[in-house]
Amino acid sequence: MDRILFGDNQFFGVNHMSEEKARQQLIRFQPLDAILDVLQSALKAGVRGFSCTTHDRMADVAAAVRADPLKWDGFYFCPGMPYAHKYANAVTEHGYFDALKQVLPNEGVVSAIMRGGKALVTRDVETLITMLVDAEMKMFSGLPTPIVFLQNVVTDLVLGLGYHDAFRVFAEHVKAKYNAEAGFFTMNLPMLVPALESVGVTNPIVCANVNKVGFRMSGGIDGYRKALDERPARVIAMSVLASGAIPAREAIEWVTGEHYVKSILFGASSAGNIRSTVELIHEYDAKRAPQLESAS
Numbered sequence: 674m675d676r677i678l679f680g681d682n683q684f685f686g687v688n689h690m691s692e693e694k695a696r697q698q699l700i701r702f703q704p705l706d707a708i709l710d711v712l713q714s715a716l717k718a719g720v721r722g723f724s725c726t727t728h729d730r731m732a733d734v735a736a737a738v739r740a741d742p743l744k745w746d747g748f749y750f751c752p753g754m755p756y757a758h759k760y761a762n763a764v765t766e767h768g769y770f771d772a773l774k775q776v777l778p779n780e781g782v783v784s785a786i787m788r789g790g791k792a793l794v795t796r797d798v799e800t801l802i803t804m805l806v807d808a809e810m811k812m813f814s815g816l817p818t819p820i821v822f823l824q825n826v827v828t829d830l831v832l833g834l835g836y837h838d839a840f841r842v843f844a845e846h847v848k849a850k851y852n853a854e855a856g857f858f859t860m861n862l863p864m865l866v867p868a869l870e871s872v873g874v875t876n877p878i879v880c881a882n883v884n885k886v887g888f889r890m891s892g893g894i895d896g897y898r899k900a901l902d903e904r905p906a907r908v909i910a911m912s913v914l915a916s917g918a919i920p921a922r923e924a925i926e927w928v929t930g931e932h933y934v935k936s937i938l939f940g941a942s943s944a945g946n947i948r949s950t951v952e953l954i955h956e957y958d959a960k961r962a963p964q965l966e967s968a969s
Contacts, residue, residue: 674820674878674907677954678722678751679715679947680940684708685728698942705733714944716748718951724751724822724880724909724938732812739815753822753858754809802839803846810851820878821847825858832865841872854878862908863892863900876905883910883934885919885927901933909936922953929957 684702702708712723712734725731731752738745810821823843831839844855856878859865869877882889883897889912890897901908913928914921928934937954941947 674909674936675720675722676936676958677720677951678724678909678936678938679712679720680911680938681723681725681728681731683940683942684711684730685726701942705730705737708734709737711942711944711947712748713744714947715941716745718944718947720947720951721747722749722751722820724753726824727752727754727756727809727812735812735816749817749819750813751820751822751856752810752813752818753824753856755805755824755827756809799839799842802842803850806843806846807850818851818853820856821851821853822856822858822878822880825860828857828859828865829861832859832861832868837868837872840869840874844874844877856880856909860889861891862906863896866900866904866906869906870904876907878907878909880909880911880938882912882915883908883928883931884913884915885924886915888912888915888918897933898931906933907935908933909938910934911938913937913939921950925950925953926957929954929961 683698738748847853847855857865858880862879862881865879887893910928914924928937939950941950
């Protein structure tokens, strides 16, 4: 797992601190070339992994990468699914049953699953999970996808419902079908890690908010440290700047000092911001390297 990953929030107007900035970014990244230029900047800065949703626009990005493999040498996708807004819009427009028929390739199987409420039967739920994953993964056909993530809207819903076997089904399917490791976005890392372990998903890849002020860190900083001292996990830190509340240097210095953080996921809109963030991570990693060597 690479130390640094690049995210896609900026491409879809997601900014938790400024609605105006979010609107400006949404307009700026309407042209596909604007997205591709930023991704090329990330690749040139040494960031190879792109953590993205399965938004319809990612199909165009994937097609562009597929069409020019030399230009994108070393670049890989880490898709996160499902893209909740896509399903919510489909359900609003067509209803639950017809929405499922839209996104899944085999209407006969969908009908069998749904008939008489049979989706409540575990075997049928597992069938539905794997079919949804396959439908979402089609856009990345032929491209490297070493990690496939379950988005937090589903991860945390499953966690709350207590149907933890769904995590095992997801992990086993992406391994068998795509030779990929399962990753899990979550807003509740301290609760998720033991739940994953309980169904045999050990030392999992978990992406969660990690930042100096505890912004959106369920259980707080101490809760994370305690949970990860008890059970190992490969943590990808996101929202390290707490949506702009922490200056970049201060944020990176702190997060690189959290021993459980294996990777840092960030988004940026310009080549300059990408380079400066990557350089800061490398700077503080280099400073901490002697300390880690002496500790080992």
